[in-house]
Amino acid sequence: MAKNLYIDLDLEKPEKTYIDLTPYFQGRVGDSMSEVYIWLKRNGLPFDLTAYNVGFHGVDPSGTMYNSVGSARFDRPGASRTAGKVCYSFPAGMFNVDGLWDPEFTYFYIDDGAGTRISTIGCAINVLPNQVIMGVDADFAKNEIDQIVVDLRNWANDKKDDIDSLETRINAMGGTVKSLETMINTWQSMLNTKQVPTKSEMEDYLDSKLQSQDWGQDLNLCLNAGTTYNITSGSVSNNPAKTSGTLVVSGRLNSLVQVFYDTKNQAWHRVQVSGAWSDWVLNTDFA
Structure with missing residues (x-):
């Protein structure tokens, strides 16, 4: 001093x-x-x-x-x-x-x-x-601090990529779980109404669940209960999210349920009663 x-x-x-x-x-x-x-x-x-x-x-x-x-x-x-x-x-x-x-x-x-x-x-x-x-104005101090900031940003970006990848996998798993829940609910409904399927019917039903069908037309025409449709275009009629996605159809004739999963992993659903479809509802609207 x-x-x-x-x-x-x-x-x-x-x-x-x-x-x-x-x-x-x-x-x-x-x-x-x-x-x-x-x-x-x-x-x-x-x-x-x-x-x-x-x-x-x-x-x-x-x-x-x-x-x-x-x-x-x-x-x-x-x-x-x-x-x-x-x-x-x-x-x-x-x-x-x-x-x-x-x-x-x-x-x-x-x-x-x-x-x-x-x-x-x-x-x-x-x-x-x-x-x-x-000396906060010293060039050497600025250089060291700048390098620390750069290293921290690089580390944060790497971790963000890891988190984004994990989130994508979790969301994909969530879509699979939701599809399984729909399938289980359908089975339970069939059991409750004494509609016990034969072995041949069950095999056909499982085949329809394990396979999917590419679809590029009006979603109102997706009427095969137990079928999963790969929606290839967001511009098809009655598409709630205007994106490609996956459509799962369940239920019975004149009482169908459609669940649509868009590219943002959002789930939309609607029902058909006596040939008339209700409006699409985004699942997150239910609090």
Whole structure:
């Protein structure tokens, strides 16, 4: 964390080595707009920064080079452009790895925008590790979060496909169960009215249940009780859902029941009494 103490940095670079900023400033991985206070001088005298921008150049522990200009502030306590005292804010996305920046290639500089650029002596900057990403504007943080979002979306899409496939199989099973229920109800009705079928009749009845007939005409003409029709077109007359589907006919002459399963696995039914068909009713209408 930056301290409100100005560190002397001479543009003439009188020192032979570098200045260690650690006693005055340490960054942390993920920091955004961390501040360090520096006093730029020349031959030991304050340097007027009126005509200059203050920048920073450095190489982090991973070998990545950074260059930033325009982050100098003069609105902090003690700061003065004419006296060379400046608060420098490290921009978001600069402290990505912990460790010591290379002091041989890490320094501050002034730039007049017209070709004059003067650097300070090298600076040793230490960056502390941090498990919490603080600089939400940092490019590395954005990249990691974006990748997590992409991975999560891919996983969700895969699971959705699995669920959709399972739902389709369950719906198909539901249609089969409903057809069996209709068949059982028909048998029970026959038993209740003493209409016990012969062996030959039962075999014919089972054959009709286990087989289906393609149909592309008016559904009013589907009158064979015990027959399953594969409706091949949604445009045939008296089709309630206007889609292809499966039609199951049960009952007896002059008292028939038609159940139609459309492509959305919705069930429609209607009855015929004395040759007249009732309106189609969507099963979900019954609450």
